[in-house]
Amino acid sequence: MSAVNTTKFKSAVFLFTGISGQEDRHLWISLPFCLMYVISIVGNSVILFIIKTNPSLYEPMYIFLSMLATTDLGISIATMPTILGIYLFNSREISFDSCFAQLFFIHLFQCIESSVLLLMALDRFIAIRDPLRYNSILTLPRIATMGLVCVLRGVAVMLPLTILLKQFQYCRDNVLSHSYCMHQEVMKMACSDITVNNIYGLFTKLLTMGLDSLLIFLSYIMILKTVLSIASNSECLRALNTCISHFCAVLIFYTPDIFLSVIHRFENSCSPLLQILLGYISLLLPSLLNPIVYSVKSKHLRARIIRMFV
Numbered sequence: 001m002s003a004v005n006t007t008k009f010k011s012a013v014f015l016f017t018g019i020s021g022q023e024d025r026h027l028w029i030s031l032p033f034c035l036m037y038v039i040s041i042v043g044n045s046v047i048l049f050i051i052k053t054n055p056s057l058y059e060p061m062y063i064f065l066s067m068l069a070t071t072d073l074g075i076s077i078a079t080m081p082t083i084l085g086i087y088l089f090n091s092r093e094i095s096f097d098s099c100f101a102q103l104f105f106i107h108l109f110q111c112i113e114s115s116v117l118l119l120m121a122l123d124r125f126i127a128i129r130d131p132l133r134y135n136s137i138l139t140l141p142r143i144a145t146m147g148l149v150c151v152l153r154g155v156a157v158m159l160p161l162t163i164l165l166k167q168f169q170y171c172r173d174n175v176l177s178h179s180y181c182m183h184q185e186v187m188k189m190a191c192s193d194i195t196v197n198n199i200y201g202l203f204t205k206l207l208t209m210g211l212d213s214l215l216i217f218l219s220y221i222m223i224l225k226t227v228l229s230i231a232s233n234s235e236c237l238r239a240l241n242t243c244i245s246h247f248c249a250v251l252i253f254y255t256p257d258i259f260l261s262v263i264h265r266f267e268n269s270c271s272p273l274l275q276i277l278l279g280y281i282s283l284l285l286p287s288l289l290n291p292i293v294y295s296v297k298s299k300h301l302r303a304r305i306i307r308m309f310v
Contacts, residue, residue: 030087043291044069060138072287074109099181115150121219245297256282
């Protein structure tokens, strides 16, 4: 009877490991995570509050920025319970349903953030290419529609991925190497044939982040082409300066994810600690740095933040 109960228990939960070999330092490791979450949540909340309470900021660029801040908040809230749970309270267990829910929301918000970065690239292209028609092209109803399409695309792509995972049988130890649930790792815990999920996972990656990054790259080529046709050097630099914040956000979001995808393909020859650290960076760094980058580069936003706190 005891053996049966143990088997059922193992098949009902996943187990997190945190940073392997550093269990006695988990409390100290939790301090930078707590600081990152505080800065991320406060920074993105402040940006949302300022844009909401200042009608003068109801412009396309700031509306897209509020979408970006919302997705960053979503990723922080989705990952915070399990990451802080393991480092603060050594809470290693998570039920299957909770794990699949966390997995769904993490990938959903990542997909939405990728879409929002693409919309922000479109926003910068229109602002530089056709500034006189900028507000007439990017109207509020049109922006709301684009935002809704981003959310629906994320749900349509990520929901089947989660449902397919839920159909598998999990009969192993189910020990995850991260402090949160991700598709690539949960999929490997299954005792069933995961070929379909493997192919569909690669397809969703190419359809979302792969396609978005390609379109962002093409938009920047067109922006450069437009900027180089401007006669005045000062106007050329001013136009490029409006893209710096978005360019930093794109690098912060896509660079760790690209390295992580490469490492997952060659995980046998890579350090497990490197995989774990890159996983944390790809999830937490954008939500931490995006509010800082936009607050520093946007003088209107910076002035209102200073006015709010001083």
